[in-house]
Each structure stands twice: as structure tokens, then as C-alpha cells.
Amino acid sequence: MNSLILFIGVTFILWLGSSLFIPLLIAAFLWYLINATATYYRKLLPAAENHLCLSGTFKVLANIMSVLTFAGLLYLFVTRVRPMFSELLAVMPHIQNQLDTLWTFVSNKIGVNLAVDTLPSLNTIIANVGSSIAKIATSMGMVIVYMIFMFVEQSTFHRKFAVLFPNKNQHKKIRYILHSIDENMKKYLFMKTLLSCITGLLSYFWMYTLGLEFAGVWAFVIFILSYIPTIGAIISCALPILFSFVSFETINQPVLIAVGLIGLQIVFGNILEPKLTGKTLNLSTLAILINLVFWGLLWGVAGMFFSVPLLVATFIITAQFDSTRWIAILLSADGKIPDKNGD
Numbered sequence: 001m002n003s004l005i006l007f008i009g010v011t012f013i014l015w016l017g018s019s020l021f022i023p024l025l026i027a028a029f030l031w032y033l034i035n036a037t038a039t040y041y042r043k044l045l046p047a048a049e050n051h052l053c054l055s056g057t058f059k060v061l062a063n064i065m066s067v068l069t070f071a072g073l074l075y076l077f078v079t080r081v082r083p084m085f086s087e088l089l090a091v092m093p094h095i096q097n098q099l100d101t102l103w104t105f106v107s108n109k110i111g112v113n114l115a116v117d118t119l120p121s122l123n124t125i126i127a128n129v130g131s132s133i134a135k136i137a138t139s140m141g142m143v144i145v146y147m148i149f150m151f152v153e154q155s156t157f158h159r160k161f162a163v164l165f166p167n168k169n170q171h172k173k174i175r176y177i178l179h180s181i182d183e184n185m186k187k188y189l190f191m192k193t194l195l196s197c198i199t200g201l202l203s204y205f206w207m208y209t210l211g212l213e214f215a216g217v218w219a220f221v222i223f224i225l226s227y228i229p230t231i232g233a234i235i236s237c238a239l240p241i242l243f244s245f246v247s248f249e250t251i252n253q254p255v256l257i258a259v260g261l262i263g264l265q266i267v268f269g270n271i272l273e274p275k276l277t278g279k280t281l282n283l284s285t286l287a288i289l290i291n292l293v294f295w296g297l298l299w300g301v302a303g304m305f306f307s308v309p310l311l312v313a314t315f316i317i318t319a320q321f322d323s324t325r326w327i328a329i330l331l332s333a334d335g336k337i338p339d340k341n342g343d
Contacts, residue, residue: 015298022302023139027146029306030070035154036186038066077220084217098246173320180316180338185309191276196226199268203240206260210253212244222261226269228304229288233269237261283311287331 014021041062165171200223207215218240225232240261244254291311295303311331319328319337328337 011298018299019139022299023142024146025306026139026302027143027150029309030143031147031150031154032185033189034063034066034070036189037069038062041065081216081220084214088214088217095243095246099242101246177317177320181313184312184316188308188312191273192227195268195273195276196223199223199226199264202264203261206264207240207244207257210244210257210260211248212240212253212257213247214243218243227308229292229308231292231304233265237265282333282336283308283315283331284333287311 038059039062042058161174162171165174200219203222204215204219207218212218218236221239222236225236228235237258241254241258244257245251248254288308288311292304292307295307295310297303299306315328315331316338318324318331325337329335
């Protein structure tokens with residue numbers, strides 16, 4: 001009963017403080033990605049990193065290169081992708097009308113009275129998503145401030161950590177937990193980003209070859225939504241497929257687009273990704289879906305985006321304590337969980 005009350009209390013606090021926790025989580029996530037990217041840059045020249053005279057200079061250079069990488073990606077989005085999104089939004093009412101017409105035509109063909117009102121409104125969906133994105137965008141100032149202070153104070157984290165956990169065994173256990181989260185998160189994000197990039201690029205070339213308008217936008221949507229388990233893949237395929245049905249006069253191109261996009265999701269999302277990340281995550285599919293719904297209801301799109309990283313951290317943490325190992329077992333795919341360390 002106490003555990004249930006604690007869970008409800010924490011959930012209420014997370015929901016109530018979403019305006020504080022979401023920017024902080026985004027800032028921590030970006031701070032982590034920039035540091036992880038800088039780590040990979042440092043590995044490019046290990047000899048320079050090990051040289052005492054060059055070590056400090058190279059670390060600063062690696063951090064600068066990492067920041068420039070993310071700045072370049074942001075510039076690419078603002079200059080290339082965002083204008084296409086604006087064009088798509090401008091023609092959205094026309095697309096909705098064509099979709100309504102298609103819906104009526106299909107209902108007449110199959111002899112079933114399907115009211116247009118039962119069709120999801122693209123304008124409503126985009127408005128809801130846009131509202132969530134707008135909330136995140138308005139908090140970017142807080143995100144940047146959080147990130148600046150994280151970078152300024154990250155050199156003191158080790159000293160604070162040592163003072164916070166003076167007990168040798170506790171210190172060892174917490175260090176092991178943080179190291180495990182760091183390693184698993186890096187592996188997951190690297191493989192997920194790599195597969196998402198490949199899927200997005202192949203989807204772009206497939207849609208562009210078949211002449212689908214706004215292929216770049218749909219490819220970007222596929223890339224971003226791939227970070228959201230299951231639901232992201234369904235939505236990212238459904239949107240361009242529906243758009244193709246109202247854009248082309250014949251059914252040939254939409255069918256080819258559907259076959260190509262669904263096939264890519266099956267190959268990369270259902271076959272390659274589980275094989276490449278299975279050893280890293282070892283998480284139950286049911287647990288991932290429940291976790292996705294929980295964070296989606298709690299924090300909206302932002303919660304869905306961060307649902308898997310949060311679940312990975314929960315899985316690793318609960319596996320390290322006797323009182324919570326049963327939670328890790330339930331979250332695992334096969335009942336195998338990490339051994340305890342640091343006792």
C-alpha cells in the first residue's frame with residue numbers, strides 16, 4: 001500500500017510539474033548527446049587524447065566540434081525542412097477535403113455508410129501536435145539556460161558525487177548504475193539513430209522516385225517518429241500513404257509507396273532493430289507499450305519521445321536492489337536481468 005501511495009504521489013508531482021521537468025529532461029538529454037558525441041570525436045584521435053600536452057586542448061576541440069554538429073543539424077532543419085512544413089500546412093485544408101472525398105468514395109464502393117465525421121481530422125491532429133511542440137518551443141529558453149549550467153558545472157559532478165556517497169560500497173554501486181545507464185543509452189541511441197537515418201533516407205528516395213510531394217517532410221517525420229515505439233512507425237507510414245492516395249489520380253503510386261514504406265519499417269524496425277538492440281535493451285514489448293502510454297498521458301509527445309530512455313534507466317536501477325528486482329524481471333523480455341554490483 002505504501003508503494004502504491006508513493007507511486008501515485010510521484011506521478012502526480014511529475015504531472016503537476018511538467019512545465020519544469022520537461023525542459024529539464026530535454027536539457028539533460030541534449031547535454032548528454034553533445035557529451036556523447038564529443039566522446040566519439042575524442043576517440044578519433046586517441047593518441048592526441050593520451051598526450052598530456054594535447055589532452056586538454058583536444059577535449060575542448062571535441063566539445064566544440066560536437067556543438068557545431070548539432071548547430072549544423074539545427075541549421076539544416078531551419079533552412080531545408082521547416083519551409084517544406086510551412087508549405088504542407090498551407091495546403092492542409094485542401095488535403096482534408098480530398099481525404100473526405102476519398103472516404104466517401106470508398107464507403108460507397110463497399111456499400112457501407114461511413115460518415116465523414118468518423119474520419120480523423122488532420123487539422124485537429126496537427127493542431128494537437130503543434131500545441132505540444134509549441135509548448136516545448138516556448139520553453140527552449142529554459143532548456144538553453146539549463147544546458148549552460150550543466151556544461152559549466154559538469155567538471156564538479158565527480159567531486160559532488162564522492163561527497164554525496166562517502167560509503168565505499170554505496171559509491172561503487174551508484175557508479176556502476178550510472179555507468180550501465182550511460183553505456184546502454186549510448187548503444188541504444190547510436191543504433192536507433194543510425195537505423196532511423198537509414199530508414200528516413202531510403203524512404204525519401206522511394207517517395208521522391210515515385211513523385212510524392214513533400215517527400216523530404218515525410219522522410220523527416222519518419223526519422224523523428226521512429227524514436228516513439230510502435231505508434232511512431234504506424235503514424236509515420238500512415239501520413240504519407242494517406243497523402244499519396246489523395247495526391248495521385250491512379251492507385252498505382254500509392255500502393256507502391258505503401259508497400260515500400262511498410263516494407264522498410266518491417267525490415268529495419270521489426271527485424272534489424274531487435275537484433276541490433278536486443279542485447280542492449282532486453283525489454284518486454286508489453287512493458288515498452290505500457291510505458292509509452294503512461295508517459296504519453298503524463299507528458300504528451302515529449303513523454304512518448306523519452307519513454308524508452310526512461311524505461312532503460314528504470315530497468316537498470318531496479319535490477320540493482322533486492323526490493324525492486326522483481327520490477328526489473330517484469331520489465332525484461334526473458335526474465336534475465338543484470339547482476340547486482342557493488343554490494
